[in-house]
Amino acid sequence: MQHVVRAPRSQTLRSRAAAPLAVALLALAVAAPAQAAPANEAVLRAARAQEEVVIRSLGDMVAIDSGSDDAAGLRRMADYVERRLQALDARTERLQPKADAPEMVKGTLTGNGRLRAMLIAHMDTVYAPGILATAPYRRDGNRLFGPGIADNKGGIAVILHALETLRATGWRDYAQITVLFNHDEEIGSGGSGETIATLGAQHDVVLSFEPSPAKAVAGSEGVLLGAAGTGEAFLTVEGRAAHAGSAPTEGRNALVELAYQLQRTADIAKDMPDAQLSWTTAQAGLTRNQIPASAQAAADVRILSDAAGDRLLKALEAKVAEGRLVPDTTTRVRLERGRPPYVAGPKGQALAERAKKIYAELDGRELLFLPGTFGGTDAGYAARSGKPAVLESLGLAGWGYHARNEYIEIDSIVPRVYLAARLLQELARDGAADARTSRP
Numbered sequence: 001m002q003h004v005v006r007a008p009r010s011q012t013l014r015s016r017a018a019a020p021l022a023v024a025l026l027a028l029a030v031a032a033p034a035q036a037a038p039a040n041e042a043v044l045r046a047a048r049a050q051e052e053v054v055i056r057s058l059g060d061m062v063a064i065d066s067g068s069d070d071a072a073g074l075r076r077m078a079d080y081v082e083r084r085l086q087a088l089d090a091r092t093e094r095l096q097p098k099a100d101a102p103e104m105v106k107g108t109l110t111g112n113g114r115l116r117a118m119l120i121a122h123m124d125t126v127y128a129p130g131i132l133a134t135a136p137y138r139r140d141g142n143r144l145f146g147p148g149i150a151d152n153k154g155g156i157a158v159i160l161h162a163l164e165t166l167r168a169t170g171w172r173d174y175a176q177i178t179v180l181f182n183h184d185e186e187i188g189s190g191g192s193g194e195t196i197a198t199l200g201a202q203h204d205v206v207l208s209f210e211p212s213p214a215k216a217v218a219g220s221e222g223v224l225l226g227a228a229g230t231g232e233a234f235l236t237v238e239g240r241a242a243h244a245g246s247a248p249t250e251g252r253n254a255l256v257e258l259a260y261q262l263q264r265t266a267d268i269a270k271d272m273p274d275a276q277l278s279w280t281t282a283q284a285g286l287t288r289n290q291i292p293a294s295a296q297a298a299a300d301v302r303i304l305s306d307a308a309g310d311r312l313l314k315a316l317e318a319k320v321a322e323g324r325l326v327p328d329t330t331t332r333v334r335l336e337r338g339r340p341p342y343v344a345g346p347k348g349q350a351l352a353e354r355a356k357k358i359y360a361e362l363d364g365r366e367l368l369f370l371p372g373t374f375g376g377t378d379a380g381y382a383a384r385s386g387k388p389a390v391l392e393s394l395g396l397a398g399w400g401y402h403a404r405n406e407y408i409e410i411d412s413i414v415p416r417v418y419l420a421a422r423l424l425q426e427l428a429r430d431g432a433a434d435a436r437t438s439r440p
């Protein structure tokens with residue numbers, strides 16, 4: 001998840017827009033505690049038996065540097081998770097969307113039921129090789145620290161150990177469970193997105209295991225019901241070159257015009273609750289003694305719906321068309337859309353309601369419904385076809401994503417493994433079709 005860290009609950013999204021990396025907790029909807037059913041003792045016992053093994057798995061994976069551009073590290077991660085899936089009797093494949101690109105790992109389990117479920121998490125992190133030297137794997141009370149431990153190696157661990165928990169109980173009431181671990185989520189899933197979307201459409205439900213905000217931050221654990229789509233906006237200015245010394249006025253300075261348009265559009269999304277734009281990169285000028293004929297800037301764009309993207313583009317075009325500073329220059333606006341927004345909708349909401357009921361089985365604890373984030377997640381691709389019910393943030397509770405003090409809360413391990421295992425059981429029992437209707 002392209003995250004935003006540090007989220008005082010009272011802060012509105014807008015004031016956090018400038019914050020780098022984080023989960024913007026739009027508003028925390030505290031769900032009323034459900035009438036708790038008793039816990040499934042067999043699953044709970046098996047999940048409890050996993051806790052120390054999960055901690056070992058986290059240590060194994062955190063020890064493997066796997067930044068998005070670390071091909072060797074990603075190959076080691078792929079080897080590790082493929083071995084783990086094979087140990088669960090999954091049939092495994094390596095998927096390579098682009099030649100020479102790192103590989104995704106797909107695992108397929110077949111059972112004797114009807115449910116078709118896909119479980120997703122990503123192997124890549126934002127950290128450069130060698131990060132462990134300054135951000136070591138360590139335990140401190142209820143926290144386990146390590147680069148990528150929450151985002152998203154914790155999610156991989158919950159998937160592996162929820163399947164191990166179900167296997168320990170002999171549960172095989174599903175038609176197919178597909179596990180997909182991708183390699184490029186932190187850089188926008190340009191390689192894996194289409195595969196996630198295509199496979200997602202072939203399943204009844206997709207469970208995505210990005211982290212849940214730590215209880216130390218949000219009070220309770222939660223699941224996510226919305227995430228932004230990502231994109232890039234461009235301003236391209238054409239002017240006229242001239243000698244900066246002898247004939248500057250012959251030129252039409254594209255850099256000056258760009259600076260003018262950047263100022264006028266910097267807060268274009270200020271009053272748009274479902275869109276965000278931040279100019280982040282720019283290029284202009286080839287040599288110091290030449291008036292630059294062209295200049296370009298690019299912006300990080302977040303949109304909570306496709307319509308929000310349309311509105312943002314229209315607003316940008318209208319603003320630029322209002323006027324220019326340097327005569328005879330032209331400014332073109334372009335918006336390139338990347339990862340689609342994730343909107344849980346009624347299907348995802350029904351999944352969240354189930355998850356809330358299951359979590360209440362564990363001493364009546366609550367589960368927050370996090371309405372949305374301006375971070376992006378692969379749940380957007382998984383839900384793109386509109387076919388599967390999709391729920392996000394089923395990974396471990398943690399915080400400090402993309403920062404040196406990234407951690408998970410150890411006391412979230414058993415509940416999260418239990419939740420994932422029980423959710424699959426419930427969906428299979430009631431038939432995935434029910435998950436598509438909002439019957440709680």
Ligand SMILES: [Zn+2]
Pocket residue numbers: 001002122151152185210211
């Ligand atoms: Zn992530």
